[in-house]
Amino acid sequence: MSTFSMPGDAPYSYTPPLEPYLVVLHKDDEILVLAKQSGLLCVAGRPVEHSDCLESRARATFPNARIVHRLDRDTSGVIIMAMTPAAHRHLGLQFERRKIRKTYLARVWGQLAQEYGRVDLPLACHWPNRPKQMVDVDAGRPAQTDWEVVEREKNATRVRLSPLTGRSHQLRVHMLSLGHPILGDSFYATGEAFAAADRLQLHAETLTFHHPADGRICRFAVPCPF
Incomplete structure (x- = not known):
């Protein structure tokens, strides 16, 4: 079984959730909409232990299904x-x-000073520590995230995030850049922020797109589990 170190120095092993195994929100001749669980890869990793993923689970029932985004x-x-x-x-x-609109819910460490804002910071891979990403104003790719406060807690803030671009780890790095890492983030949160939650407090709440068959606007939502 493959392992790697987390911020708390505890080894991590890939143990994807088995229940629910596959949650289908909608299926027609053109699209399959699913609710992904935290802890499950979208596509298989290189080690054989990482072969269980959302794509393989979906294709076991729907052989023609193909990943579009992750x-x-x-x-x-x-x-x-x-x-x-x-x-x-x-x-x-x-x-x-x-053309596709996405919203996420997240719980971040501390109290954001404003009620809403936009992060406009280019991102690049941090090669010595990949797949981690970092802000790179010289060589990074453009990345923008809109955010708004949903609820204030004692030591955290619940925010709704709307990415205008789709860079790897964009929301996680942009929240870190504000000084408010997402709770439970094994890559970017440390100390109390990492220990404050037993999973990454980031959830893809809504997805809005044009149906490929006829262009009608479709919107799907998954209730936030935290």
Whole structure:
């Protein structure tokens, strides 16, 4: 079994949740919409121990299903797969052209000073520590995230995040850049912020897109589990 170290120095092993095994929100001839669990990879990793993933589970029941976009392993929430090559191309273009709208809910450490704002900081891979990402104003790719406060807690703030771009770890790094890492984040939170939750407090709440068959606007939502 493959392991790696977490901020708390405890070894991590990949043990994806088995219940519920696969949550189908919607299925038609063109698309498959699922609710991903925290702790489950979207696609298989290189070690054989990482072969169990959302894609393999979906394709066991729906052999034609193909991944269009991904959520980080520890992020839960709504995700869409394509059922035909044409739908895959159509949805891929919507993501590329930023026509798809996504919202996330997160709990971050501390109290944000304002009620809403935008983070506009370019991101790049931190190669010595990949897959970690970092702010790189010289060589990073443009990345923008809108945020708004939903609820204030004693030591944390619940926020709604709307990514305008789709960079790897974008929401996690952008919240860190504000001095408010997402609770339970094994890559970017340390100390009390990491220990404050037993899972990454990031959830893909809604996904809005044009249906590849007829262009109608579709919106799917998954209630936040935390």
